[in-house]
Amino acid sequence: METANLLYIIIAVFVALFLSIFQYIFQNKEKSQFNYWLSFLRFLSLFSIFLLLINPSIKKETSQIIKPNLVVAVDNSSSIKFKSKAENIQNLVETIKNDAELNSKFNIEYFSFGTKLKPLDSLNFNEQYTNLFDPLNKLSKVFNNGINPLVLITDGNQTAGNSIAFSNYKSPVYSFVVGDTTTVEDIFIQQLNVNENTFVNNQFPVEVFVNYTGNQNISKNLSVFNNGKMVFSKKINFSKTQNVYTESLFLTSKNKGINYYTVQIDELINEQNTINNSKEFSINVIEDTSKILILTAVLHPDLGMFKKAIESNKQRSVTILNIDKYKSESAKYQLIILYQPNNKFKNVLNEIQTKKMNYFIVSGLSTDWNFLNLAQSNFTKKVISSSENYNAVFNNSYSSFLNSDIGFSTFAPLEDRFGSITFSVPYQTLLFQKIGSVQTEEPLLATFENNNQKGAVLFGENIWRWRMGSFSESKTFEYFDGFIANLMQYLASNNNNNRLNASVNPIYFSNETIQISANYLDENLNLDNRAKIWLTITNKEDKKQTKIPFALVNNGFVAQLSNIASGEYLYSVSVENHDETISGAFKVLPYEIEQQFTQSNDADLKLLASTTNGKVYYDADQTVFINDLVKDKRFKSIQKSSTLKTPLINWKWLLGFIVFCLSLEWFTRKYVGKI
Structure with a gap:
């Protein structure tokens, strides 16, 4: 007990004694037995109150021996079983657990790792991946005070995660490499x-x-x-x-x-x-077979040029038809080229707009611009009666599809009515107009997309001269035909108007979780999160069928399959109470990444040991490994001393005692008639 507290207690005794005697002895002339009893009760009450205020305590010195932590992380991946080293690892772990000197020196914590780090419960060596970085990263955050050596028991073959070269583990790392590190043919x-x-x-x-x-x-x-x-x-x-x-x-x-x-x-x-x-x-x-229709009201060399250039790709076929013979056959074609349209093109333009078909307009001196400006709303051209020759300048910033300059500036000019062009939809210019020596910002060839419909317009005739000019320069039609092929590929590509879409890979591996994503759009082409989408897979060999629902995750639907046996499967994605269905096939391969390594890998573990002042051991070094840990003087127990203040009184009991004394004093005074 502190000296000050002892002094306060002595003072409290005298003060309590003085006050109680003064009140019941000195102030009362009658020296009765009751006065002495009341004086004693008052003394006990006052002294207890003073004692409660002083709250005396004693200091107790305690010391504790804190052993350093030894963290043992064991590789639980299937590569250990593949190398027939499972028993070796289990024996090593048991040896560590049963070694008296090691357990006397260290507080040993056990973990296992494969894909992720876990507290060690049991070892089955079934983990499909080895992530060596994960235990180093997570354990460095848990054991970050003092020196906490880490023992990695592994074959050293990492199949997932970051390189252990990026580890920031501060304490020594001892790697025990199981398996043969000798290079095998x-x-x-x-x-x-x-x-x-x-x-x-x-x-x-x-x-x-x-x-x-x-x-x-x-x-x-x-x-x-x-x-x-x-x-x-x-x-x-x-x-x-x-x-x-x-x-x-x-x-x-x-x-x-x-x-x-x-x-x-x-x-x-x-x-x-x-x-x-x-x-x-x-x-x-x-199967990229595209059928393209060219509609025309005039005869022109451009028509034959388009047919030859487009059909240079064997996957495409071209039909040239006079507009007078057209009978609403647009459904047969992926693209319609309207060559110098006039008022006879009214029905086909209405059909194109209604069905949102892709189209390509080529204008020229025979184009009826008054009609064309009214028949479609994507662009207009205010023309005058005079014509103009337009050279081409390639736009390097064009980005709708990949293309290159094949020497457009050297080609003969195209001819069209002079006028100003205005687009009412977003567009990109592939070729600019050049009049004489003046380059303009007006488009000569432009493409546009609007409401899921693609279109293009070439403002000029006589493009057949370009094909001949390209051949004259390069002695081949390949470059010009490639330019036309890229334009046709862009325009003839089918628009995806399907409301139901699914993403399924053609190949998966048996040791991975298969994730298939899908989405379903309402009639306004917005995600319909109320839809119930189902995935049905059928094993081709045994015809076993599995049906699981898609779950709504963020802005789409996801279905997950795990533990799927290797083989070929048919799949079907369907929407409940709707007719939309997507079908296909995928294959699950019996691929074991953990079995791709024939020998153990100690290269990265040696680097880790050198950067952390650790060491690498092998199968034959078990005794040396344990002795090194026991004898390493860096790992010492620490004696931690602490001072504990223990109160000498229990304030609850003392408070109760005060109430008891005061109550007894009151009843006594009541009994003798002093109240």
């Missing part, structure tokens, strides 16, 4: 590069990267199969120094729809891991 497909889409009968590129680890000079066949049929084969050579090979090949797309291919490299003799000797890819083959 292996040949494998490292990577494939391929476009997602192509056209029927088109040559599409495939880029294949093949790696070899070994010291031999070998020759192996690289093959590509489509539905079990070999479509490409080539013998390639490898050596210790020539261990990476890249093959760029072209395949022909023949069948419309999703086509599946397998790229395969022959196995080595006694190769341990053959899973990585093949990879699959898919490509969506589109």
Whole structure:
């Protein structure tokens, strides 16, 4: 007890004694037994009140031994089981748990990791990915006071997450590498590069990267199969120094729809891991056959030029028809070209606007501009009777589709009525007008989109001279025909007016969660979040069917499938109480990324050890590993002292005692008639 508190208590005794004696002894002439009893009760009450105010306490010194933390993180991925090292890891963990010296020196915390870090409960080695960065990142935030060494028990093969080179773990990291780090002879497909889409009968590129680890000079066949049929084969050579090979090949797309291919490299003799000797890819083959109608009221060389240039692409066909013979056949065509329209084009222009078809207008000296300005509302041209020659200037800022300058400024001028042009819809100018030596901001060729409808207008005739001029310069029609092909591709592309849309990949892997997204639009083409959308998948082999609902997530619908067995599946996306349906197919591959590595990887772990003043151990170093941890003088227990103030009184009991004494005093005075 502090000296001051003791002094206060002594003073409190004398003050309480003085006041109680003064009140009941000195002030009363009668020296009765009751006065002495009342004086004693008053003394107890006053002293207790003073004691409650003083609140005396004693200081108690305590000390605590705090052991350093040893954090043990164990790789629980399937690659451990694949390398037959599961038992080794379990034995090592049990050894750490049962080692008396280690547990005496450290407070040991256990975690497991694969895709994510978790407290260690049990090890099953079924995690589909190894994220080495995750335990380093999260544990550095939890154990951030003092020195907390970390033990990573892993094979070192990372298949997910950031590189451990970006780790900011401050304490030493001890990596225990299980498995053989010796380089094993292996040949494998490292990577494939391929476009997602192509056209029927088109040559599409495939880029294949093949790696070899070994010291031999070998020759192996690289093959590509489509539905079990070999479509490409080539013998390639490898050596210790020539261990990476890249093959760029072209395949022909023949069948419309999703086509599946397998790229395969022959196995080595006694190769341990053959899973990585093949990879699959898919490509969506589109039937890009476009039918284009040219309507005209005049005969002109431009018509033959358009037909030849457009049909240079075998996927497109052109029909030239006099406007007098047109009978509302627009549904057959993806694009209608209106060549120098006049009042005979009234019905077809009405049909185009009603059905929101894509169209291309070419004007010239025979164009009836008074009619055309009234028949459509996208643009107008106020003309005079005189004509003008217009040269072309390419607009490098044009962005609706990719194009390049094929020498437009050198081509012969086009001829049209002179006048000013005004657009009432957003548009982009592909070619500007140039009159003589003066370049203007008026468009010579422009494209526009309005209400899900595409259009283009060329203000001038005699474009046939451009094709001849391009051939004269380059000795080929390829450049000019390519320019026309790009314009036709843009204008003839189908508009997506489907209210129901779904995004489904053609290939998934069995160890991933399959996520399929969809959206459904109302009649105003806004997202209908009230819709109930269903996904139905059917296994092609056993015909087993699964039906799950889509969930509304943010601005769309999402359906998730997990634990799907490898195989081929048919899918159907439908809307409840509506007729819209989307069907297709996808394939689930039995791909195990954790089985792509034949040996353990200690390179990154060595770098981590050097940056954290740790160390790397291997299967045969178990005893050395534990001894190093026990004997490392950096990890010491800390004695933490603390002073604890303990009150000598319980204020609740003391307060009750005060009330009791005062009450007893009052009843006594009442009894003897002093109140």
